[in-house]
Each structure stands twice: as C-alpha cells, then as structure tokens.
Amino acid sequence: MPGKLIQVENLKVTFRTQGGDIEAVRGVSFEISQSENVAIVGESGSGKSVTALSLLKLHDPKQVDYPDGRIIYAQRDLMLASEDEMRAIRGKDISMIFQEPMTSLNPVYPVGVQIQETLKLHRNMDRAAARKIAIDLLDRVGIREPQHKVDSFPHMLSGGQRQRAMIAMALACDPVLLIADEPTTALDVTVQQQILELLKDLQRDTGMSVLLITHDLNLVRRFADRVCVMHEGQIVEQANSAELFRQPRHSYTRYLLDSEPESRIAEIEPGKDIVIQAENVRVYFPIKKGFFKRKVGEVRAVDDIDVTLKRGETLGIVGESGSGKTTLGMALLRMLDSTGQIRFREHVISDYREQQMRPLRRFFQIVFQDPFSSLSPRMTVEQIVGEGLKLHYPELNKTQRYDRIVTTLKEVGLDESALWRYPHEFSGGQRQRIAVARTVILEPDVILLDEPTSALDVSVQKQVLSLLSELQVKHKLSYLFISHDLRVVRAMSHRVIVMREGKVVESGAVADVFDNPQQSYTQELAKASIYH
C-alpha cells in the first residue's frame, strides 16, 4: 500500500458575508494516497470546490476563515504555512486545473509562454530550455504539432485543446497532486471522454495523484479509485468506487445515482397533425474581410436540412458545440434569416415579414440554457411571466391576468409568493421554472428547448425534465429539444436529428439512432455517452 500523500482532517471553511458567516465546509476529513485517483462529487453549493481551493489556500483571506481543521502534507500542516511557503507548493507540488479553460488562460499570451512561466518560476530555467519542455509537455497531453501550437494564443485553440494546454501547464513541474475542478464540464461529450482518458494515462505514467471535483457522479465511475460524496458541506459517504456504485449506503448517494433521467416518451403519444414542416433550411453566415466588407466566403451553419414536427411530439437535435443545432432551432422559429421553406400549420412563415410574424410569435416559445441570463434582472416574476399576456391577450383585465399568472406559476411548481420577487432571489432550477412559466402561459404550440437542463444540477435536471413532460401531455406541446447530452435527449425525444458541421448525419426514431447507429460519428457519440 503506497503512503499517504495528503491528509485533510476536520476541515471547516466559513465565508464572511454582510448577512453573517456562512459555513461552506463543515468538518471534512479525507486523505489521498500516492498515485490514487480520488473524486469529490456533489451538487452546486455542496462545498466541493471550496474544499479543493482550501488545499492550496487559494481563498481570499479577507473573506474566508478556517475555524478548524488540519491539512497535512509532507509532515507539516498547510493551515499553518505562510503565504511564501504556500507559493512554493502551488504549481510545483500541487497544481490545479479549472472548469473553464478559456478564462483560466490569459488571452494576451501564447500558451507556450504561460507554460514556461511556471517552469521559470519554480525551476529557474532559461527561456530556450523552458520552451523545449513546453513543446514536450504539449506533445504529452496530445496536442498535435506542438512546435506550432506552442505559439498559439488561447482563442486559436479549441475547447479541448485549451483544456489540454491547461493540463500541460499543471504538469510542468511534475506535481505529486493534480487538483482538477470540473475539468470536463465545459466540453463536448466526446472531448470529455478524451480528457479523462488523458488524465488517467498521465497519472499512470507519472505516478501523481489526482483529485477530481465534479458534479457528475457517473463521470467518475470509470475514473476514480475512491469517491467522496459531498452534501451541504459534509462528506456523507466515502468508499471505493466499485463498492459505492454497487452498493450506495447513504440515501443522498442513491438519490444522485437515481437522478439519471428516465425515459418518459412511452407515455406520450404524438398526434397526427404536422405543426412545423421545413424543407431545405439553410443559414449561411458570410465571412467579410477588408475595409469594404467584401464577402470572401461563408460559414454554412445550417446546410440543407428538412424538419417535420408533429403535434405533441419531441424532436431531439443532437450535436457538439458549433454543429449548428441552436442556429437550426432559431431559424425554424424565424429568429434568424434563412432560405428554404418553413410552414407552420397553414402559414408559410418563411415568407412572412417581422410584422406578420409578431401575432404568430405566441405559438413558438423558447427556453434558454442559462436561466441566469434569460430572465431580466430588473423585472419581478410577475412582470416577466405577465409580459406576454399583456401583449397577446390585451382583452384580459388586471384580475384575470393576475389569476392566470398565479395558475401558471402553480403549474410549474411555484407559489404566489414568487410574484413580487426578482430572479436573483431564486435558485437555478426555480429560475428555469420561471422561464418555462413565461412560455407556457401563452399557450404555445411549439417550444424550443435550447439545452434547458445543461446549467442545472443532476437532481434538479430530473425535476425540470419531468415538469416538461407533464406540461407536454397536458397542453399537447411540441418540443424541439436541443442538447449535447445524449441521455437527456434519449429520455425526452421521440425522434432525433444528429447534426455535425451544419449537416444532418443521421436521423430517425430515438431507439434506432442510439441503439443501432449507422454512421461512425453517431457511433462515437453513443459510445461517449455510455462511458459517461
């Protein structure tokens, strides 16, 4: 049995706020052995990231107190270490990678320079030597043509490449422990899998330990040796990975494992009438260059796609980021200009001007991914939900409108007390319910769900999905369900379109496409989602 690398004993972290102290971490103990993969899993607000940051004492000392606890590393307590001592450990012995590789890399320096910085700092290397090692590192993390990529700026790399560059930076000084805080959350499914495999390979080669922080319990199934499940600042269960998944002891762990979206489409029988029929939809964005904005080329965001949507049916649109799935959705609702014919019932809406579209707008609604930016922060819930009513049902008087708002809020699981409150007073899941209420109050025919659950915790995700299914049955809604998460699409959709680079790769009934994928790209996607 390899020795203990780091031991955390009864760690407590409190945040000082104007409203009093908030206990974010309430007595957490765990340890990491050499060459071990440990995962801390929990939903947002569970204190998992706070715990990880505490290991390196990266919190602002003005805001954070450590009332209790010890972190023992190399026979000393990091809690008592000075800032200088900590600085020597950060990046050298223990390094860290973050969720969003775009914001964690400095946009004004080439990635190579940023890798070299760590080397210069901790190893006193000269530029030429550091550059050579930087190229080696980029090669090791699987970036092709590292000699060229070493001089690339972060924005020139893809999301996966940026995360690889971050990992290269973290590996620069051969750390003994790598803390990975949600390293794959911002990435596409196929890339997620690659990054995890990379981490595992590197770990095998270098013998370092990895502490993986994630909200996705299923993600760590293959990765972690040991799993700590965190809930409300405490570790509720800690066990070997295999054991935990075979026999979860704590009810919260079971709850998390149970949060897999379950299929509900069997209960929903789509109708016969076609709501939206689109043929040859194309959206090309011109690429303009020079002073006179000459058109030099075009991006084919949506290239020749046919879509049929029946009443009460859910059509899943799947693809990685940049595949054009959102653009297709927006084009179908005429939020973007497109060519090709789009029919809504008897209207050929592709020929309609904006003025003609306005009265029809009530029939197509959108629920966005990020419930924080989709609700105006200066409007109360009553104003947000009631806005469309004022517009499309001007005949309602104040009381009738009020009653309808309350009814709709109850339908999505919120009560009357929400009316006067502002969006920031609600959690992500509640906000998404408000966004749903805003759409269903107009009695639409079609709702475009653009990654409606991607920003939510798994358990909340499940609640929102079941709410959407209930509403679909009740109001005979048709959904255009855009997602990169195949499990969710599978649970919700009758039919599915798989998109890549603006084109349809495969389409058909959901079971056919996922269980028996014909195209290699779909097979790859399906594989990634199983690994998931």
Added chain:
Amino acid sequence: MTNNATLNNVHLSPGQRSWLRFKANKRGYISLWLFAILFLLSLFAEVLFNDKPLIVSYQDELFFPFIKAYPETAFGGDFDTEADYSDPYVRDLITAGDNWVIDPLIHYSYNTINFRSELPNPAPPTGQNLLGTDDRGRDVFARLVYGFRISVLFAFALTAIGVVIGILAGAVQGYFSGRLDLIMQRLIEVWSSMPELYLLIIFASIFQPSIWLLIILLSMFGWMGLSDYVRAEFLRGRNMDYVRAARAMGQSDVAIMRHHLLPNSMTPVITFLPFRISGSILALTSLDFLGLGVPPTTPSLGELLAQGKENIEAWWLSLGTFIVLVGTLMLLIFIGEALREAMDTRKH
C-alpha cells in the same frame, strides 16, 4: 382586486422596495430632506427675499406690491414711477395711521441696491445686510439664495435634456448597431472634437447672453459622454437571452428597448446623474466667473466668486459663495449615492 390588495400588504412593490433601500442610506436620506427643504424655500425666494412688501393695506384697500407694480401716487406720493418701498418717505406714507404692511423676511431682492448703507461697497456683514453687500451694494444673502435657485434649476434642466438625448442616442446606436451605429459614432467623434469653450465665447459675443442660450449650447455637447455608456449597455444587453426571449414573444423593438434593455442599462445613467447635476452647476458657475455666462444683473454664484476674486479682502463674498457651492454639491453627491443603492435590485 381584493386579491391584489391583500397581496400588497404582505409584499412590497418594486417601487416601495427601492424607497426602503434609499431610506436605509441615512446620509443620503438626510441629504435629500435638507436639499428638498432648501430648494423648496428658494423656489419661494420672492416671498422671503424682496424689496417690495407682500401686502400693503393703504386706506382700507389691499395692495400686493410683490406681484404687481404700483406707482408712488397710489399711496399718495409725488411720482408716477413705481414706488420705492425702501424710501423712508414712502414707508411713512404706507405705515401712517391705519395703514399696515406685511414685509418679506429680508428686505432685499437680488438686485436691490442698499443706498442707505453707511459703509463703502462691498460692505461687510451688518444688521442691515446679514452677509454683507457686493461691490454694487446688493445684498449678498439675497443674491446667494437667488443664485442657488437659478443654478439648481439650470442644472436640472441641463441634466434632464442631456440624459434624454444621451439615452435616446445611445439606445438607438446600441440596439440597431451595424451601419447606423458606425455612422453615428463617427458623427459623434466629429461633433465632440468641436471646441466647446470657443464656441461659447463666439456665441456670447454674437447673441445677447441668456440662460436659455447657455442651456441650448451646453445641451448640444453634454449628451455625448452618457450616450457612449448607454450604447455599450445596449450592445451588451441585446444579445442576452432575455432579449431574445422577448423577441420570441413577439415584442416590438421599441417595447424591448423600453422594458428590457433600458432598466438594465440605467446603471451608468444613475451613477453619473449626481455628477452630471453637480457638473452642470459647476459649468454655469465657471462660465459666469469668466463672464461668459448669464447677463450681468442675473444673480449667479460664479459672478459672486468673480467679485470675491476682485475684492480679495471682502471675505464675505467668497466665503458665502464657497459654502453654498460646496454644500449644494455635497448634498447632491450624497443623494446620488443613495439613489444608486436604491436602484440596485440585487441589494436588500
């Protein structure tokens, strides 16, 4: 409706909540009261500071000299010109016998010259002139009050015009962006490179200087700084999902701008509001100080400061003006601070 009423008792409307947040800032709240009282009083300056009596009862007949001009002959005097109520002869006439007079608090208006002062002008504070007189023998106290009023009114007007034009220009540029934005930006660049001060000097020599001319001239330039900020807010806001959601709902452009983008773009407007108001007061003061502002008889703080500079030993001129100016600006800044906090819905 009963439903609504009961709800209002439990929950506060957005407006009420803002007011509570405003009140939570004690300094701003007190400043608002002080400023409101001072401003209100100054609005009634004609009743408080006047060289004409408010009411005269002469031979059982009521006269209102502070509103209407009466010739001296109306009170049994010799001349057909308007009565000079500070003249002891006239005063005797209207106070003799059953006649009575109600005087304002201070017997001087902003341009009343105290001919009966025994001291040379500018005269230091005495019982007659509480804050002394200026170099033409006019009461400084009265001039300060009238000057304060005109400064504040001027600042409010200038700020209101500037904010409206600034928001409109910024909103249009930010929301429609593209070519329109490009053209307007270039126009603004050209326009803002015009030398404002020279223009004012030129116009002051062509036209009879007046407060309206100043408002028009300063308004023509004052909106540009704000429009840039509003434009930036609109540019950022127009790509937010809530704006897209409103479009999906079928809202018109104007409604989206008014109900969705404007409330979310008010931060720079509110933030700059107190500074704009105090900036306007300062602008008027400095123009008057340079002699480019309002016509000479108009009471103005800048003109008093200029006099203070000419008569450096007459401390009451500069000190009084200084206190009024600093006090006003400070109150406005405190109010603005509280206002900004009140508008922030994320604060409790």
